Amino acid sequence: AQKVTQAQTEISVVEKEDVTLDCVYETRDTTYYLFWYKQPPSGELVFLIRRNSFDEQNEISGRYSWNFQKSTSSFNFTITASQVVDSAVYFCALSGKDSNYQLIWGAGTKLIIKP
Amino acid sequence: DTGVSQNPRHKITKRGQNVTFRCDPISEHNRLYWYRQTLGQGPEFLTYFQNEAQLEKSRLLSDRFSAERPKGSFSTLEIQRTEQGDSAMYLCASTSGQGTRDTQYFGPGTRLTVL
Numbered sequence: 001a002q003k004v005t006q007a008q009t010e011i012s013v014v015e016k017e018d019v020t021l022d023c024v025y026e027t028r029d030t031t032y033y034l035f036w037y038k039q040p041p042s043g044e045l046v047f048l049i050r051r052n053s054f055d056e057q058n059e060i061s062g063r064y065s066w067n068f069q070k071s072t073s074s075f076n077f078t079i080t081a082s083q084v085v086d087s088a089v090y091f092c093a094l095s096g097k098d099s100n101y102q103l104i105w106g107a108g109t110k111l112i113i114k115p
Numbered sequence: 116d117t118g119v120s121q122n123p124r125h126k127i128t129k130r131g132q133n134v135t136f137r138c139d140p141i142s143e144h145n146r147l148y149w150y151r152q153t154l155g156q157g158p159e160f161l162t163y164f165q166n167e168a169q170l171e172k173s174r175l176l177s178d179r180f181s182a183e184r185p186k187g188s189f190s191t192l193e194i195q196r197t198e199q200g201d202s203a204m205y206l207c208a209s210t211s212g213q214g215t216r217d218t219q220y221f222g223p224g225t226r227l228t229v230l
Contacts, residue, residue, distance in 0.1 A: 045224075
């Protein structure tokens with residue numbers, strides 16, 4: 001069965017610090033897809049990134065970067081020089097044939113950036 | 116191109132009343148998903164449509180819940196005889212359906228409070 005674990009329930013850092021959100025997944029699929037979504041207090045889920053299992057190249061988008069390690073089944077998310085606007089709940093999700101391509105969600109990590 | 120929209124954004128109702136939510140997907144997106152999210156949890160899949168066909172329903176979708184997508188455009192989710200346990204955020208997402216790996220884009224959600 002597929003499973004996504006976000007072990008960090010809540011993280012609190014001071015603005016401008018770097019912060020890494022962990023995501024570990026389990027799947028029997030050989031081809032699968034990993035996602036990160038941001039959910040600010042307004043409630044809307046905002047898509048951040050999708051990564052295919054056959055593409056292990058890390059990605060950087062501005063202050064955001066993602067580290068996909070197939071060997072450890074992890075897809076971690078780092079925010080560099082955090083800002084107060086980064087405060088939100090961040091969800092990691094997985095989809096694949098085993099779940100009929102439905103999104104399997106982690107429990108989310110609440111990130112608090114203090115000014 | 117506008118994103119996914121949902122109405123109403125907030126709904127307060129008394130136990131036993133019926134409520135109906137609407138979701139308008141991104142134009143030309145032929146897949147539409149409904150999720151429920153309770154506080155501190157990730158989204159839970161309820162059902163999804165491919166055009167007007169409802170292809171999958173979660174066991175979470177009791178007989179009191181019904182969803183439709185007439186003409187494959189907007190969708191409605193109705194809850195009959197609401198219970199306090201139905202209080203949650205109801206999220207809608209859409210994808211282009213070009214492939215099973217498609218990214219789901221979410222609307223702002225409808226927050227339901229059952230008194």
